[in-house]
Amino acid sequence: MNDNDIFEFLVFLADQSAKITMKNFRQNLVTTNKNTSNNKIDPVTDADKNAEKLIRELIEEKYPDHSIVGEEFSSKDRDPRYKWYVDPIDGTKSFISGIPLWGTLIGLEIDGRPAFGIIDNPSTKERYIGSTSVSYKIYDGRQSIIRTSEQSNINDLKFGYTTEEMFDDDFTKKVLANVTEVVGMTRTGGDCYFYGLLASGYLDLIIENNLKPFDIIPIVPIIIGAGGFISDWKGLPDYKNGNIIVSNNSRNHHKILDIIEQVR
Template sequence: MTVIDFNAFIGRLATSSGETILPFFRTSLSIDNKNSTDFDPVTEADRAAEAVMRRLIKANFPQHGIVGEEFGTEREDAEYVWVLDPIDGTKSFISGFPIWGTLIALLHRGTPVYGMMHQPYIGERFSGDSGSARYQGANNTTRKLAVRRCASLKDATLFTTSPRLMNDADRAKFQDVEKGVRLTRYGGDCYSYCMLAAGHLDLVIETELKPYDIAALIPIITGAGGVVTTWEGKPAQNGGRIVAAGDPRVHEAALKILNA
């Protein structure tokens, strides 16, 4: 079975999860903290959306594996594995800001071959299969995604969700890169990577990412012509310290500073 055969099903996952999440957005909902030393929120919306997607996957592809943020892993060594983050950007979600999204990735023998970021409140979908990437808007308008060229770091726009999420050593390295760019903005979570794929910014640098934070975004970025690796220049699907860039020249320049 090819990735094309999964397209309609991935659309069903996105629609079903979105219909589950939206009734919770901008309401008074209970919030749990998953971290004893920091604030890592999870809501009923996160859990309900992942449960819906897991049920659909198990009903249609019982032989597939699943890796999810809220309910762990099942058959992680299967040929096909779904990697799910029901709400990437939960802190924005609980604050009422629509810069969050549902991340759905399909791995084939450990490699991300398809990814989608769905924002149901705005009605946007960003998807990619490494060979190409697409945008679908609320009125069903579609267009191909393409990164923009950026010759040097001094012309680049840099994003990270928050430097406070980095340890002291990584934050210092990030700030070394930050000194050399034209503009830095904070926030965005998964949206930053999608805006990179759409050609609106040039560089995203983050740390401490989990596989479900990045796996779906890799085919979108590479499909749009960008590059995404770890700080060490290795494949990014397992998470960790991540660098994504629209232009390989900016990616190389950032890696040089981060590893100096």
């Protein structure tokens, strides 16, 4: 199992998943709310479930001993050294609203470290794939190496996050307000699409909260392979506690960590 094998398999998984998701995109979909604890909506569709089911089946067929963690179904615990993370439709709210910024996330963790990942945006036909050593964008049949931007002035950073609902207490709201105040530009609503933009040099900073491991693990190798920095809000490589900072370079990353520390 070498790098090329994994890259080819990730592309294959994304291709097969897209056949299901694109068939259902901008159609009249029946949605179910997974959130029963409060008034917030956490929708899921048959497209989410069917795409994840197919991805799981294909992984199990090729790597029957590997573990799998997905959004819509229970985890499959096998060999802990190899663990796949699957989010069939990251941005289901965008998906059911006809907004083309949703995507499919698939990642492989080896010995507890994110090693390979893909962000597939079928509706825009953009695909980002990487390991911790190199990352690529695939578009219109062409594959090109991607790198994060060289922007070093925090006041000129292009900052993105998905929704203010992620920042749901006084501390996280203050972090968002303080970061927004110092950066040059802020955009929202990007889901996983924003991470591909950062890896390819268009955005400079992403800060998010209340994420799940399958939202983050597939993204980590792509960011690192493109020269970016990614950590939790304490600057640690803990990608499973729900909060994340992604920066174009180390200098900006540490500046953002300083801002967060001042809020604590």
